[in-house]
Amino acid sequence: MSEIQTLIVDDSSVMRKIVERALRQAGLDSMHVYEAGNGAEGLEILRSSTVDLILSDINMPAMDGLEFLRQIKDQKLAQGVPVVMITTESSEEHVKQAIAAGARGYIRKPFTPEQVKERVLPLVKVA
């Protein structure tokens, strides 16, 4: 598998590292990670770089994850790239909103590396 270009968007730098570690434990050893602290920073990265996978929190200052998803679609950025939301918000309503905005998957915090593997790897293989 060639190097996977991955964008992780979370206002917590600790959580970005934990997500990266979980992805590597899930088998994505060959991976380059871009980090963003909110949706606006994530959009900046997508304007200048090509990525294969996006993982994003929902609750963030400046631009939250749902608005980030809407802007990706409106600005025609990262077309066809799978976006997985990783968040503490797990109600059915939040999941519906995320899917409607374009998310391909959803992982609730706290999570195990196995859950990341199950929900993310199939998306990367078909991307």
Next chain:
Amino acid sequence: MPLSLRESLSEIADPRNLDLTVEEICQMMLGIHCRRGERPLEEEAERVTAVVGFGGLLSGACVFRSGGGAACALASHMTGMELTEVDDTVKDGIGEICNMLAGSWKGKVPELAAHCGLSVPAVITGRDYNLHVQAPEFRLEHVYEFEGNTFEVTILCDGLQ
């Protein structure tokens, strides 16, 4: 008829939900075993407090409190780094732990999960401060122990519709 959570008060205020939440996060995100403690929170000069607010049909907060040593130990388990001072990484980690505690706790009751939002975490550090909330609707306050350290998690509900 407007939606109300008041009929679910006994389920929402069930103390077992808080214990299950704490155990789940300690095991899944920190890889540690913690148990409900009987001794009070250790007195330490340096305190770390994280607060995540609840808004919607339930208003209140999830509050995490510990001494600096326990905060460093938790953040070290979370990051895989050796952290010995309450720096930005420790504060960030404790804020995230509080965020997950709040989210998982409200997720234990479906009506609450759907109709109660979370604020971003605020983390306070320092010495000689008290946290005071006037007459909450209910309050759960449990101390937990791990590896010789203690921390306290409080759920405060000051309004329930």
